[in-house]
Amino acid sequence: MRPGRIALWVLAALTAVYLVLPVFIVIPTSFSASSFLEFPPKEWSGRWYENFFTDPVWLDSALASLRVAVLVTLLSLVLGTAAALGMVRGRYRLRALVSGLVMAPVLVPYVIVGLAVYATFLELGLTQTTLGFVLVHTALAVPYVVITVSSSLVSFDRRLEQAAMSLGAGPVSTFARVTLPLIAPGLAGGAVFAFVTSFDEVVTGVFLSGPDLTTLPVQMWSGVRVQIDPTVAAVSTMLLLVTLAVFATAGLLRRRKS
């Protein structure tokens, strides 16, 4: 190898380490017995995990986040899939404006969205409610569904639908038994994006949360902001392990397919 290429590999290896390794610090730290979370821990304990599972504040926020994320996933799949079908197959007025509108929530800084919906939702009494969170998170998540479903629709062979229709299937059954299964990978990808966008969303949550409803990321946020609540380390470890498990499963499935 040329020396230039070796230098390139060294830089890339260091970058990869910088990208991946730091986050693993949370795993050993979360088992520290001390509330200063020293690393490496002098004494080990599971007290911060116990704290998470016994403290209603933490448990409620985790449940609230799950509830919101599931509803957001469903709502964005419905709205996003319909819009993707319309955008790929249909003719409609103001095309550029509509596709700009659909993509805008990803591009506008979340802190602006947070301020805007906070002001509006205060008047409507929607702050600190599941509905309020679901509405905002859906707006933020739906562009990803439109993108993933659109890309699976673009490569879709419409003759398959015509074949089903000519064999006597009605439009509903054609959609349910031919179209949906064929765009399922796009739907699945969109669903994952939507769920993660909602479950991990903190900025708009900082505005909308309060004693009545706080999501898990906002609870973690306040656990780091002023003074470190060691429970955040336990929560972080659990979230990290879930992410890695999903990641590994996806990798294995992909390998099996190819």
Added chain:
Amino acid sequence: MTALRRLGDGWGMLVLPLAAFLLVVFVYPLASVLARSLTDPEPGLGNYAAFFDSPVYLDVLGNTFVTAGLVTLVTLLLGFPYAYLMTVARPFWRGVLMAAVLVPFWTSLLVRTFAWVLLLRDTGVVNALIPGEPVPLLRNLAGITIGMVQVMLPFAVLPMYATMRGIDRRLLRAAEGLGATPVFAFWRVYAPLALPGVAAALLLVFVSTLGFYVTPALLGGPKDVMIGELIVQQLSGVLRWGFASALAVILLLVTGALLLVASRLVDLRKMIGSGS
């Protein structure tokens, strides 16, 4: 029905529910922010005048740009060689490099930011490895940059890789065959072809950093306040709704102008979806 017909055909109508949803939940609140910035506490441009008259607030804006520029520069220096290497590596190593980019992409932002707090604080791992007095790495620009570059790298590497993968490497060999040195061929043939994708990726990184709130707020100090944090402070601290709204409008205008430039270079929709 005829009025509806004019909006589009049967399939086209399917975009209406989402468009209506976004108009109510997204566009209307943003429009009220604009209105509020011009009317609260009294009608006029007072909120904007207060911003541009005060060195304190202009400092925050300048600081925001400097931080975003620094983050973008470091992201380019680390991300460009990385993306380039992905295009020439063997499939196995390309997969490893890709996984290293995707793991942080899919890991919770708060988990990653919290990890940096643990690592960079005075009693943290990094300072334990450096002999002598603890080096301040948290609550300052160094902390923000370290944390933000890690957040932004996947967003830069994935589109840069997509652009560079599409470049025909035989062009490099043709240039070399005509007498160019490899370095000359790289800068005169390869770099210009990669430029639009790379520039757009960097512009997106810059824009996202400008409006970022979480990581700067947790890893930065009181001197490094960026405009996103200032918006929250003005609202939660002193309830200056009109002023906070004006700040949001200024940030939105800057963001929009830069995105317009980026959209001239590449298809933004492709860049947003590049993580899937």
